[in-house]
Structure formats: C-alpha cells, structure tokens
Amino acid sequence: xxxxxxxxxxxxxxxxxxxxxxxxxxxxxxxxxxxxxxxxxxxxxxxxxxxxxxxxxxxxxxxxxxxxxxxxxxxxxxxxxxxxxxxxxxxxxxxxxxxxxxxxxxxxxxxxxxxxxxxxxxxxxxxxxxxxxxxxxxxxxxxxxxxxxxxxxxxxxxxxxxxxxxxxxxxxxxxxxxxxxxxxxxxxxxxxxxxxxxxxxxxxxxxxxxxxxxxxxxxxxxxxxxxxxxxxxxxxxxxxxxxxxxxxxxxxxxxxxxxxxxxxxxxxxxxxxxxxxxxxxxxxxxxxxxxx
Numbered sequence: 560x561x562x563x564x565x566x567x568x569x570x571x572x573x574x575x576x577x578x579x580x581x582x583x584x585x586x587x588x589x590x591x592x593x594x595x596x597x598x599x600x601x602x603x604x605x606x607x608x609x610x611x612x613x614x615x616x617x618x619x620x621x622x623x624x625x626x627x628x629x630x631x632x633x634x635x636x637x638x639x640x641x642x643x644x645x646x647x648x649x650x651x652x653x654x655x656x657x658x659x660x661x662x663x664x665x666x667x668x669x670x671x672x673x674x675x676x677x678x679x680x681x682x683x684x685x686x687x688x689x690x691x692x693x694x695x696x697x698x699x700x701x702x703x704x705x706x707x708x709x710x711x712x713x714x715x716x717x718x719x720x721x722x723x724x725x726x727x728x729x730x731x732x733x734x735x736x737x738x739x740x741x742x743x744x745x746x747x748x749x750x751x752x753x754x755x756x757x758x759x760x761x762x763x764x765x766x767x768x769x770x771x772x773x774x775x776x777x778x779x780x781x782x783x784x785x786x787x788x789x790x791x792x793x794x795x796x797x798x799x800x801x802x803x804x805x806x807x808x809x810x811x812x813x814x815x816x817x818x819x820x821x822x823x824x825x826x827x828x829x830x831x832x833x834x835x836x837x838x839x840x841x842x843x844x845x846x847x848x849x850x851x
Contacts, residue, residue, distance in 0.1 A: 589620045591700065591701055594624045595686045596625075596672060597625055600633070604638060607686055616698035617698060618698075619701055623639075625639060653677065664758045669685065673745060684697065690795045693790055696789065716791075717790050718821060723806075733785070791826050
C-alpha cells in the first residue's frame with residue numbers, strides 16, 4: 560500500500576524516481592542472495608554477471624545485490640540492467656543496486672550488502688566482482704545449506720587466472736581462511752560489525768568474526784566441499800584486484816597453491832577468455848605493468 564502511495568505522489572508531481580531495486584517477478588520468498596561489492600569494476604564487472612546468467616539447476620528464488628562506489632571507473636547501474644532478462648531466465652527475481660558516494664572498506668561493504676538483502680534470504684553468496692562462477696555454484700550452495708546444519712560453505716578447489724600472463728594456478732582452500740567461492744548464512748553476516756574498517760585479510764576477519772558471533776569454533780560449522788568438481792568451470796581472476804599482490808603466487812607456486820591440472824581452454828567459454836585477453840592492456844595500465 561505504501562509503495563502505491565509513493566508512486567502516486569511522484570506521478571502527481573511529475574517526478575520519475577530513480578530505481579535502486581528492480582523487481583523482475585514476484586519475489587515473496589527469496590532463499591538465496593548473491594552479493595557483489597564492486598569497486599573500480601568498469602572493465603571487469605561483466606565477468607560475474609556472465610557467470611551468473613549461465614547458472615543451472617535453479618529450483619529456488621534468488622536475488623542479486625550490488626553496492627558500488629561512484630566514479631569514472633564504476634561499472635554502473637545501466638550495465639547491470641542490461642542483464643535483467645538473462646538473470647530472470649535463471650531464477651533471479653530481484654536486483655538491488657546501491658551507489659556509494661565514497662569508498663568504504665571491504666569488511667564494511669560485506670555487512671552493508673547483507674543488510675540490503677531480502678528479509679527472507681537465508682543463504683548469502685559472497686561473490687567477488689572479478690570472478691566467473693561455475694554453472695552449478697548457486698545450486699550447490701543451496702543444496703549444501705538445505706541438507707546440512709552449517710554456517711558456511713567453502714568449495715575446496717578453485718582456479719586462479721592471471722589476465723596478463725594467461726597463467727593458472729590451483730587454490731586449495733582447506734583449511735585456509737582465504738577462499739574464493741564461499742557462502743554463509745545471511746543472518747550471520749547481517750549481525751557482524753558494520754564499521755570494522757578492515758582493508759586487508761578480510762576473508763580471515765569474516766571467518767573469525769562470524770565464529771565469535773556464533774560463540775566459538777566448536778559451534779561454528781563449515782562445510783568444506785571436497786566432492787564437488789564444478790570448480791573447474793569457473794575462474795577467479797587476478798589483474799583488476801586492488802587488494803592482493805597475487806601475481807607473486809603465479810611466479811612461485813607454493814603453500815595453498817598448486818599447479819593447475821585443468822586447461823581452461825577446455826572448460827571456460829572461448830568468448831570469456833577472449834574478452835579477458837582484450838582487458839590485457841587495461842590491466843597493464845591499471846595495475847603493475849607487463850611482466851617479463
């Protein structure tokens with residue numbers, strides 16, 4: 560009723576309100592929220608959306624929630640709107656976009672995004688703005704949280720891809736705090752400190768703070784997904800990432816990183832790899848210079 564009154568009010572005044580929420584169809588019970596913190600994503604913001612529009616086995620309602628700092632390097636709301644129909648085709652029932660007038664630390668942004676989610680959302684998919692999700696990612700998150708009493712789901716393996724060199728490495732998340740394709744219970748992240756102002760080591764902060772909220776490691780349950788092989792059809796890119804100097808991991812492979820056994824030319828669509836290759840000069844300008 561209130562929404563109808565507001566619409567009527569704007570109509571009388573001849574004002575067209577700016578939409579931050581785009582309802583794609585009836586969304587009475589959203590179970591899962593994909594949240595993406597975008598920052599300087601002008602040249603890479605298409606990548607997570609391309610991964611989301613190819614999701615499979617979706618038998619639940621989900622929403623996409625994005626927060627982005629404004630500026631010349633922003634991906635922008637119009638570019639997100641261009642994906643509306645394709646997102647709707649794979650079960651997305653609502654898009655929420657929030658523009659930010661100033662930069663905020665990533666820890667704050669995760670909590671902000673969680674609190675922007677639908678009140679019915681129970682699963683929070685934390686999606687980086689420079690990652691390309693495997694086609695069963697959302698379905699697998701939903702399956703794990705539906706069938707297991709856990710607070711967090713972490714696929715153990717992930718492919719990291721350097722846009723500049725086109726090299727890949729395999730990331731083994733178990734039992735690392737650093738994980739690429741994770742999801743948590745929405746209410747947990749909603750209740751974390753809103754202004755922790757953590758800029759580095761955010762994955763570790765997220766895990767430890769969530770554990771403390773749930774009253775300790777013995778109570779906080781993580782599902783380390785060792786059986787799922789869908790990881791080979793996704794990419795976690797390096798190039799536009801401002802937080803980590805991940806290029807060092809591609810030069811000396813050690814620790815939680817291994818030699819990647821997968822040829823991404825056989826698992827990732829050619830048009831995606833070609834488009835990433837086109838970003839090469841932009842990354843060079845944007846980041847560290849071409850490697851020798």
